[in-house]
Amino acid sequence: MSDAEQASDFDPTTQVDEFEPVDVFPSSEDMDLRPGADNCYKCTSCDTSCPVAEVDESFPGPKFQGPEQWRLKRGEDVDIDDSILSCSNCMRCDDACPSSVPLSQMHNTARGEYVEEHMDKLSREYLRNRMLSNYRTLASIGSKVPRLANFVMGLGITSVLGEKIMGIPSERDVPEFATETFRQWFKKRGGSKVSNPDKQVAYFHGCYSNYNTVEVGKAMVRVFEEFGYEVLVPKQQCSGTPMFANGMLKDARREAEVNVRELGKAIDNGADVIASCTSCSMALRQEYPELFDIEGIDELSEHTYEAMEFLRIHEDLEGAIHESEVDPQAFAYHAPCHARNQGLDRQAVELFRELDGAQIEDVGESCSGISGTYGWKSEKYETSMKIGAEMFDHMEHAEGDVGMTECPTCAMQMNHGTGYEIRHPLELLEEAVAN
Amino acid sequence: MAIREDVIVIGGGLAGSVAAIEAAETGASVRLVTYKKSTLRHASGLIDVLGYNGSDDPITDPFAALENLPADHPYSVAGEAAVHDGLDRFDEIVGDSYQGDHTDTNALIPTFGGAVKPTARYPAAAAAGIASDDRPMLIIGFEEMTEYNGSMLADHLEAAGVPFDVEGVECSFPGEYVNDSRVTRFAKRLDINENVEYEGRTTGAREALANEIEPHVGDAERVGLPAFLGDDHTDEVRTDLERHLGVDVFEIPMGPPSYPGIRLSDQLKDAVDEAGVRISAGNPVVGFEAEDGEIQSVTVDSKGREVPYHADEYVLATGGLVGKGIDSGREEGVTEPIFDCHIPHPEDRYDWFDKEAFGDQPFAHFGVVVDETMRPLSADDAPEFDNLRAAGAVIGGADTVAEKSQSGVSLATAVVAGERAGERAAKHEVSQ
Numbered sequence: 001m002s003d004a005e006q007a008s009d010f011d012p013t014t015q016v017d018e019f020e021p022v023d024v025f026p027s028s029e030d031m032d033l034r035p036g037a038d039n040c041y042k043c044t045s046c047d048t049s050c051p052v053a054e055v056d057e058s059f060p061g062p063k064f065q066g067p068e069q070w071r072l073k074r075g076e077d078v079d080i081d082d083s084i085l086s087c088s089n090c091m092r093c094d095d096a097c098p099s100s101v102p103l104s105q106m107h108n109t110a111r112g113e114y115v116e117e118h119m120d121k122l123s124r125e126y127l128r129n130r131m132l133s134n135y136r137t138l139a140s141i142g143s144k145v146p147r148l149a150n151f152v153m154g155l156g157i158t159s160v161l162g163e164k165i166m167g168i169p170s171e172r173d174v175p176e177f178a179t180e181t182f183r184q185w186f187k188k189r190g191g192s193k194v195s196n197p198d199k200q201v202a203y204f205h206g207c208y209s210n211y212n213t214v215e216v217g218k219a220m221v222r223v224f225e226e227f228g229y230e231v232l233v234p235k236q237q238c239s240g241t242p243m244f245a246n247g248m249l250k251d252a253r254r255e256a257e258v259n260v261r262e263l264g265k266a267i268d269n270g271a272d273v274i275a276s277c278t279s280c281s282m283a284l285r286q287e288y289p290e291l292f293d294i295e296g297i298d299e300l301s302e303h304t305y306e307a308m309e310f311l312r313i314h315e316d317l318e319g320a321i322h323e324s325e326v327d328p329q330a331f332a333y334h335a336p337c338h339a340r341n342q343g344l345d346r347q348a349v350e351l352f353r354e355l356d357g358a359q360i361e362d363v364g365e366s367c368s369g370i371s372g373t374y375g376w377k378s379e380k381y382e383t384s385m386k387i388g389a390e391m392f393d394h395m396e397h398a399e400g401d402v403g404m405t406e407c408p409t410c411a412m413q414m415n416h417g418t419g420y421e422i423r424h425p426l427e428l429l430e431e432a433v434a435n
Numbered sequence: 436m437a438i439r440e441d442v443i444v445i446g447g448g449l450a451g452s453v454a455a456i457e458a459a460e461t462g463a464s465v466r467l468v469t470y471k472k473s474t475l476r477h478a479s480g481l482i483d484v485l486g487y488n489g490s491d492d493p494i495t496d497p498f499a500a501l502e503n504l505p506a507d508h509p510y511s512v513a514g515e516a517a518v519h520d521g522l523d524r525f526d527e528i529v530g531d532s533y534q535g536d537h538t539d540t541n542a543l544i545p546t547f548g549g550a551v552k553p554t555a556r557y558p559a560a561a562a563a564g565i566a567s568d569d570r571p572m573l574i575i576g577f578e579e580m581t582e583y584n585g586s587m588l589a590d591h592l593e594a595a596g597v598p599f600d601v602e603g604v605e606c607s608f609p610g611e612y613v614n615d616s617r618v619t620r621f622a623k624r625l626d627i628n629e630n631v632e633y634e635g636r637t638t639g640a641r642e643a644l645a646n647e648i649e650p651h652v653g654d655a656e657r658v659g660l661p662a663f664l665g666d667d668h669t670d671e672v673r674t675d676l677e678r679h680l681g682v683d684v685f686e687i688p689m690g691p692p693s694y695p696g697i698r699l700s701d702q703l704k705d706a707v708d709e710a711g712v713r714i715s716a717g718n719p720v721v722g723f724e725a726e727d728g729e730i731q732s733v734t735v736d737s738k739g740r741e742v743p744y745h746a747d748e749y750v751l752a753t754g755g756l757v758g759k760g761i762d763s764g765r766e767e768g769v770t771e772p773i774f775d776c777h778i779p780h781p782e783d784r785y786d787w788f789d790k791e792a793f794g795d796q797p798f799a800h801f802g803v804v805v806d807e808t809m810r811p812l813s814a815d816d817a818p819e820f821d822n823l824r825a826a827g828a829v830i831g832g833a834d835t836v837a838e839k840s841q842s843g844v845s846l847a848t849a850v851v852a853g854e855r856a857g858e859r860a861a862k863h864e865v866s867q
Contacts, residue, residue, distance in 0.1 A: 045472045048619055048692040057612060057620045095717055098471040098758065285738040301739050313437055313742055342738055343717035350713050 549591020802831020
């Protein structure tokens with residue numbers, strides 16, 4: 001609103017005191033979660049779906065973290081319980097609840113409040129979580145000197161120091177930076193090879209496809225170009241997923257403002273937004289409108305798709321796959337929790353079953369256990385691996401010895417637990433339709 | 436029109452899963468669209484056909500009792516053959532994991548409140564607890580579980596007049612637990628046979644539990660435990676306990692979280708997958724497009740974006756009031772939220788319920804009215820749509836909770852709806 005408009009709206013008879021601006025951030029108090037809490041009829045579907053509660057008996061489960069804690073908090077002397085930090089934000093409880101209680105929204109707001117009001121901003125835990133949440137900042141520095149960064153991160157001493165100083169589990173291998181980022185590659189090839197003002201998509205590559213698994217981003221571009229789309233790559237920040245999971249809502253909002261603005265421009269020009277990471281698409285579609293009030297945020301939510309989902313809806317993807325063939329290969333597919341929440345958990349299996357040469361097996365409903373930054377914390381490492389045990393076991397029993405998933409951190413966990421190479425569905429789709 | 440099948444089934448509970456499998460059996464391509472986890476997951480896992488009909492005495496032969504039901508009861512509409520077909524399909528899906536198919540007579544299964552429930556099929560894990568068996572019984576409760584008390588359960592069973600000796604005892608679940616540990620933790624511990632500290636040594640959770648129970652067995656020839664004996668490996672857990680104890684071990688169905696319900700739900704999902712049915716889970720169906728009295732597509736709300744799913748035939752299996760296949764409000768009355776199918780109900784909200792909590796509640800009968808091919812009917816008795824059928828608790832006309840008939844109604848209506856949808860979809864293809 002401009003100053004001029006404000007001046008013309010000014011009514012001297014209105015008492016200024018009565019005006020209460022609606023600001024849903026940062027305090028959860030402004031968000032009306034009551035109807036959600038009242039919808040809970042205590043059926044325990046959320047608790048039986050929670051991968052953390054299954055292996056960690058000290059974790060009170062999503063029903064407590066959501067509606068029960070919300071109700072307890074009505075009493076003035078009750079603070080958010082620190083167990084909220086043990087929630088991995090896998091959001092399985094959302095998917096489970098037959099009564100549509102907005103559990104993850106309740107967890108996100110409670111976590112945000114806990115971190116904001118009760119966490120020591122100089123504690124190792126806070127600093128470590130802040131660093132993990134802002135992976136993009138780290139990666140953008142590391143990828144300026146990828147070879148040096150990879151060398152340093154690969155050193156045994158780095159890993160020991162990481163564990164001792166920061167609380168990063170030394171068991172994990174830090175992901176390697178690509179020598180050329182996706183954005184550098186895209187710029188170098190001269191942008192999209194297709195020019196089509198009627199069929200444009202804006203690619204939200206997220207951090208990982210840009211700095212680490214650039215082949216996923218390249219596959220996305222080539223597949224969409226094959227279907228006649230002009231691919232735009234707007235300026236973008238982190239989706240905010242790791243920030244929500246660590247209660248860093250201010251950081252998340254800062255990133256979201258840029259994403260909503262920049263992607264919004266593409267949407268205004270008729271493009272839809274495509275993500276290859278299911279947690280990125282989850283953030284843009286669900287968490288953004290649930291947590292922030294930014295102009296254009298609903299439009300972004302409505303125009304965001306996961307890559308294969310978009311093609312399934314708008315193109316005859318099944319037909320294209322049916323006519324294709326790839327070299328014989330077998331995959332053990334794991335559906336990320338955040339894909340599950342968008343109704344995408346069966347998509348890759350359904351489509352690639354129709355692809356000659358490819359064999360694909362769903363390794364089951366269990367969570368991989370890493371949940372983004374969760375498994376990257378020393379104190380959560382054991383829980384993370386306990387949750388993942390079922391998936392590792394199923395992967396080893398599956399025919400394929402190459403893993404497949406949409407989520408970059410699930411992929412890290414799958415590789416960490418089995419040693420398998422892990423691929424993204426877009427890479428197989430590229431092999432099938434874009435070669 | 437990228438997403439297209441012959442048949443779309445909406446709802447992934449017992450009725451939806453069975454309707455989808457039934458339709459797939461006709462050769463049709465089928466997609467199951469399901470939103471949240473099914474209410475089947477908090478159900479007992481018992482498959483009842485008809486337990487009561489107006490009196491407090493349980494029905495012995497549910498099939499013989501069908502003819503006494505009113506004409507608008509879903510069983511009367513679907514016909515007795517459909518009830519048998521539904522059970523046959525169920526037996527085929529669950530195989531040896533369920534029992535009771537050797538007879539038409541109801542079995543009486545003890546529940547965690549200490550009542551006995553008349554039921555047509557029961558999990559193999561519950562079989563040794565059957566009340567018509569006269570072997571002495573021991574019921575184990577756990578101090579860690581406040582919702583379930585072994586002695587109380589035994590007292591209630593005795594008061595119900597069961598024809599056997601029954602005793603109850605409270606044990607302590609081996610290993611260290613937090614005060615309010617959940618049933619899922621115990622189940623997981625037994626499922627993976629996690630090591631626990633028990634009487635000074637480290638041993639598998641199953642062996643430790645058997646050692647804890649053993650001193651109490653006495654003359655009992657069967658031992659009942661809350662239904663938490665494992666999740667994926669429930670047969671192994673039970674067999675291991677039986678081997679250690681030398682007596683039969685059985686599970687007593689509990690309230691939520693209910694492992695028998697969760698296991699059945701998982702089993703159905705596998706069967707649906709195996710039948711070649713495609714599954715889209717996680718997003719709700721919120722609307723539809725229709726032309727000339729036929730549904731052209733249903734609209735799935737994919738996180739704020741509406742995506743059309745096309746098919747020739749549709750099955751509505753969204754559940755009843757609890758499953759939210761039926762909704763109600765002060766202004767709108769009682770509604771079926773997706774297709775707005777007609778649901779007969781009194782205009783005055785105060786006529787929806789009886790003041791006696793356990794009286795004959797009108798709201799319990801609410802649901803869509805169907806013809807013999809399971810097509811929902813409008814207020815003037817014409818099909819709402821030529822290509823829409825209903826199955827399960829969304830169908831009204833009976834208080835299935837009081838009757839103990841919901842599973843049977845779901846199965847009977849699902850086989851009719853699924854088969855008709857599949858067959859009619861095939862005709863579409865021939866005529867095109």
